[in-house]
Amino acid sequence: MELQSLIYLFVGASFALYIGIAIWSKAGSTAEFYVAGGGVHPVANGMATAADWMSAASFISLAGIVSLLGRDSGAYLMGWTGGYVLLAMLLAPYLRKFGKFTVPDFVGDRYYSDVARTVAVVCVIFVSFTYVAGQMRGVGIVFSRFLQVDINTGVVIGMGIVFVYAVLGGMKGITYTQVAQYCVLIVAYTIPAIFLSLQVTGDFLPQLGFGGTIEFAFDNGVREIPAGTYVLHALDQSFKDLGFSIVYTEGRAGVWNTFLLTVALMCGTAGLPHVIVRFFTVPSVKDARISAGWALLFIALLYTVCPAVGAFARLNLIKNTQNIEYATWTQECTADQAVALAAAQDNPAVDAARVDCAGQWFKTWEASGLLAWMDKNGDGKIQIANGAAFKGKPSFDGENRGASGERLLKNEAVPAPAGQAIENEVYFDRDIIVLANPEIASLPNWVIALIAAGGLAAALSTAAGLLLVISSSISHDLLGRVMFKDAETDKSKLSDSQELMAARVAAAVAIGVAGYLGINPPAFVAQVVAFAFGLAAASFFPVIINGVFDKRMNKEGAIAGMAVGLTFTFVYIVLNVFVDKSGTYTMFDIKATGIGTIGMVLHFVVAYFVSRATAAPPQDIQDMVENIRIPRGAAPSTHAH
Amino acid sequence: MEEQKAQAYWQENIRTILQLLVVWFIASYGCGVLFVDLLDTIAFGGFKLGFWFAQQGSIYVFLVLIFVYAKRMNAIDEKYDVHE
Secondary structure, eight states: OHHHHHHHHHHHHHHHHHHHHHHHHHOOSSSHHGGGGGOOOOHHHHHHHHHHHOOOOOIHHHHHHHHHHHHGGGHHHHHHHHHHHHIIIIIIHHHHHOOSSSSHHHHHHHHHHHHHHHHHHHHHHHHHHHHHHHHHHHHHHHHHHHHHHHHHHHHHHHHHIIIIIIIIIIHHHHHHEEEEEEEHHHHHHHHHHHHHHHHSSOOOHHHHTTSSSSSSOEEEESSSEEEEEEEEEHHHHHHHHHHHHSSSSSOSOHHHHHHHHHHHHHHHHHHHHHHGGGGGSSSHHHHHHHHHHHHHHHHHHTTTTHHHHHHHHHHHHHHHHTTBBBBHSSSSOOOHHHHHHHHHOOTTTSSSSSSSTTTTHHHHHHHHHHHEOOOOOSSSSSSOOSSSEEEESSSSEEEOOTTTSSSSSSSOBBBOOTTTTSSSOOEEHHHHHHHHHHTTOOOOOHHHHHHHHHHHHHHHHHHHHHHHHHHHIIIIIIIIIIEETTTTTTTESSOOOHHHHHHHHHHHHHHHHHHHHHHSTTHHHHHHHHHHHHHHTTTTTHHHHHHOOOTTOOHHHHHHHHHHHHHHHHHHHHIIIIISSSSSSSSSTTGGGGGHHEEEEHHHHHHHHHHHOOOOHHHHHHHHHHHSSSOOOOOOOOOOO | OOOHHHHHHHHHHHHHHHHHHHHHHHIIIIIIIIHHHHHHHHHEEEEEHHHHIIIIHHHHHHHHHHHHHHHHHHHHHHHHHHHO
């Protein structure tokens, strides 16, 4: 079947599935809307958590990040998985025992303070919107690349789908849709990876192929790499030959910044509200513990495959494009060439990726601006090496074409560093590693269609989880517990059905705002991710840990800790990223991405000393802490309030 | 008596968590960050050992840790009769 029809089929079928699930699991009460009635099986919750957690960025960009950063990317791989150990042992079981609906619920009740509750609500909203803007942009990117629609139309379609199942189904709808989305995204991620692994190394499991040997010999432009070389050795040798000063398996970020970044990502992960809230949905404390394990298992399926994909892709990029003649390689196949290409794909002795007309993908992705080639030496062949090909991102000269048929660029060329034999002529965006990988490796069309469906599943599942957290913080915490609180009974004046309606309206408004951010992305989306993790690490993570493990922690300590941690982290990132755009403002050489760690340490220290200098929390609060430490008696969180 | 039992349960809980977090720290921050260059001098199949821990090994250790934790806590819950 045609590639385009296959993509419509895969994406259409997956969307029909999500909508069907949403209608089947419509929420009828606030408990169902916020926490799916607290009756989700731990394995299902693990899958939903994994889908919730793995965003468009994990699916589309992570392998690209790994591929570009080499060993340094370990900070991301460890940070985004190691956080689940903290979550399982330090947060999830106790929050499940506490048995309410949201993170601000815990902060407000444990610290008997509406100020603390409101600060928590503001943080939840800020962190979640930061994140959701990126998801909506991810939806737009996938749509525009694969369905040939405008990015904005893509965002609107995405909003429509999320609207149906998040607004109707609430947490219940989202949970079961996420289970389906996890299945779609993991299949979409691992199948191309298995193909790649078989193709490059002959090993079925990418995790093994990563440490395996290459099946083919190839010319990296400087020397012939023989078949039977280890994948990573082939990469390291090629990096050395092509002028890179740091090879693939070496680090350059330094121990100090890698350490801080890993801590910030781990504690940020454990402190992200849309992840924490998933553990409110299981029936018991015991289930909350094991569910974190299932979640990590499902996440690890992608996260252990990802570095292998990154390495294979980097190797393929060198093998398939080095010194290839652009004009014949990227042209549309003539009848004879099509026959020759098909024959090459069936013949293991020929490298099908390099025969005439096998490189049409290069042209397709040039059109999207994620890939560009500047024929600096005018030989009509592509060269790939260390260094930038030209200054900045590609700025194309309209539709004007060069001598070989490539899109001409207006950018200023950057000469190769002195003494480097080969001059780099290729610009590639990191997202291309996953999105174009099947094409680079000339895998079958249905694999490419699968990637489109998987990318959308990853973006939509995360967006829905975040939107739910935003809407519940507004309807439950802000309206129900602060603004419409009956001072005498300490209960919400809203009836359950009124609050449910408020939650739905809040979800709808949040989707509108998220869509707006997706269509008009703030210029600083990438830097803002540092905010989300930094702020979660400096606020929610310590405030919850203190709430459970330090019985003496009081309102004053918690508020002071949150204020100091948040302000410090916020100001530092603003100074580092926005005021001084070159990113050279640093204290002790700390990068903005790792500063959340210092903010967290400050939070703990300030909270400790302030709490010890002020009165102990009331007895009923101390009793509550005793109570959440013991698993027995966890009520299903279905009670209306 | 009830309170003493709750205290003892909590102590054992903390001890279990700390033991497991030590392993967590060694696998990730130890092998993957602090001593990664040292471990990289050791070849592990096609990998350097430090690189493998940073990109693969630590994740496997994390997984095992959570399942061990869940199992041990269930046993401790039963022992102190606080299970659900």
